[in-house]
Amino acid sequence: MINLDKQDLLKQLSQQDYEQWCHDLMIIKRVVTEITSFKKFRDIFDSREYYYFPCYQQDRSRFRYGEVGRLYDDLRDLANDFFYAISVVRNLDRYYPLEYYPLHLRVFIECVERYALTRTAYDPTDISPYFADRLNDCAFEMYEQMRLLENKTALKRAKExxxxxxxxxxxxxxxxxxxxxxxxxxxxxxxxxxxxxxxxxxxxxxxxxxxxxxxxxxxxxxxxxxxxxxxxxxxxxxxxxxxxxxxxxxxxxxxxxxxxxxxxxxxxxxxxxxxxxxxxxxxxxxxxxxxxxxxxxxxxxxxxxxxxxxxxxxxxxxxxxxxxxxxxxxxxxxxxxxxxxxxxxxxxxxxxxxxxxxxxxxxxxx
CATH class of the missing domain: 3.30.70.1430 (Multidrug efflux transporter AcrB pore domain)
Known part of the structure; x- marks a missing residue:
């Protein structure tokens, strides 16, 4: 099923805005791919750390599409991209024309909405222990969802x-x-x-x-x-x-x-x-x-x-x-x-x- 209104909105985007929109999809996929790769889940967020929103709109060269499968060198980089992904979810959904989301995007959106993270005003440079726990709980749920048999089977099929x-x-x-x-x-x-x-x-x-x-x-x-x-x-x-x-x-x-x-x-x-x-x-x-x-x-x-x-x-x-x-x-x-x-x-x-x-x-x- 194709939502024609959203498809028209997507077509009206400038080439630069469309590339940014696609780039944001890739960021979410990379975040979920990294979380899925954990052999054993570990907390991503720590209230004692300082995080920030990466400025991908100004410098998209920091991330290339081919890096989706490349693991993060530092958990803080993963946490920063996690924050960024939360901030762009609503904009992604505004233009997404299909009835179904790809697996990584669907799991991310469902978990973020379940924890109401898109409705929260927060400063990533200063997060409370309570909010850090919420973020880690959300990430853990993504980890659990991606490890369900049906999702593991879908990932294995695509890879094979x-x-x-x-x-x-x-x-x-x-x-x-x-x-x-x-x-x-x-x-x-x-x-x-x-x-x-x-x-x-x-x-x-x-x-x-x-x-x-x-x-x-x-x-x-x-x-x-x-x-x-x-x-x-x-x-x-x-x-x-x-x-x-x-x-x-x-x-x-x-x-x-x-x-x-x-x-x-x-x-x-x-x-x-x-x-x-x-x-x-x-x-x-x-x-x-x-x-x-x-x-x-x-x-x-x-x-x-x-x-x-x-x-x-x-x-x-x-x-x-x-x-x-x-x-x-x-x-x-x-x-x-x-x-x-x-x-x-x-x-x-x-x-x-x-x-x-x-x-x-x-x-x-x-």
Whole structure:
């Protein structure tokens, strides 16, 4: 189920405010992830300590999305982020358009509301022993909730799915390198314009048309493989990430191919309602550039390519959450609510590997 009013509010946010909103979601997830990681719960707050609200609005570089799974070095840093997370909960809920919250966010909100922490005016630099106990009790309840069997099972499933997809993608790349001494890796992201009427069925249909175009029409038979991932963004809806592999003996560069594929999505497949981003056009901006030309003998480049593909293998909780409406709430008379009736199927895939033909004669040369 999608709350259209909240979705409209979210779309009206500036890009900077939207990034801040997403950043705050990540802070909460990191806090709960850290608490869940305790082998044995220990108090986080001490009335003798001084805490503060981190100024993430002024300096978001202090936290990066990739740090969600990285543990805190100091309990005070965890406590400071806990305070920050409490302070932004109401703002998060104001714009959150789905009926269901991701596990970490749901547990945090339920526990914070149960202890009425969002209704309390307090100074983190001077907390009483009583308030420190309340905060620790709230954190302990989060710890207990996350350790329930159903929640542990959900976390294990997400972790195993990510691990399995990552491993299969790395093996897939290794097999491609065995077949082709040089690959041209092209990363393109596909989506829809803000006013387009989209659905899971529509993007699935468009994805199949795109894959057929890559197999049959783009650059002759230069396309040798691809990995794709379907996601649901709270602001931009359904979108598709894809890594496309071209035979480096048939094509020489990547930027123009990314542009051609992106334009085909926009102009032909979606008939002007699509948007696309050619990552290869800005690949010089990536700290670890794994796209573009990848030679079989360049081990560092192959590692960077696998790193670049990691995002495509991560479990996406939002695309499952939005489809819970299909499973539970099929009837809805509220015009401000949009039920989702489509059944969620595959959200990750790879092309089949070509048949292996051993190369006879002299070994490869660099």
């Amino acid at each position: 799915l990510t691990s399995r997809q990552r491993r299969s993608t790395e093996e897939y790349i290794d097999q491609l390198i065995l077949h082709y001494s040089r690959l041209i890796a092209v990363r393109v992201d596909f989506g829809y314009s803000e006013n387009a009427d989209t659905s899971y069925e529509l993007i699935s249909e468009h994805r199949d048309v795109l894959l057929r175009y890559l197999r049959e029409k783009h650059a002759g038979d230069a396309q040798v493989g691809y990995v794709w991932k379907l996601e649901y963004g709270l602001k931009k809806g359904y979108h598709l990430h894809m890594m496309i592999f071209l035979d480096g003996s048939r094509v020489q560069e990547s930027v123009s191919h990314g542009k051609i594929i992106a334009n085909h999505w926009i102009e032909v497949i979606t008939e002007g309602e699509g948007v696309a981003f050619n990552c290869n056009a800005v690949m010089q901006n990536y700290q670890r550039n794994g796209i573009g030309r990848v030679d079989y003998h360049n081990a560092a480049k192959i590692r960077d390519l696998k790193f670049a593909c990691q995002y495509l293998t991560k479990y996406d909780e939002y695309i499952e959450l939005v489809h819970y409406g299909y499973q539970i709430n099929q009837c809805c008379d509220d015009p401000n609510q949009k039920p989702v009736y489509s059944e969620l199927k595959r959200v990750f895939g790879k092309a089949k590997l070509p048949s292996y033909i051993p190369h006879l004669g002299r070994p490869r040369s660099k």
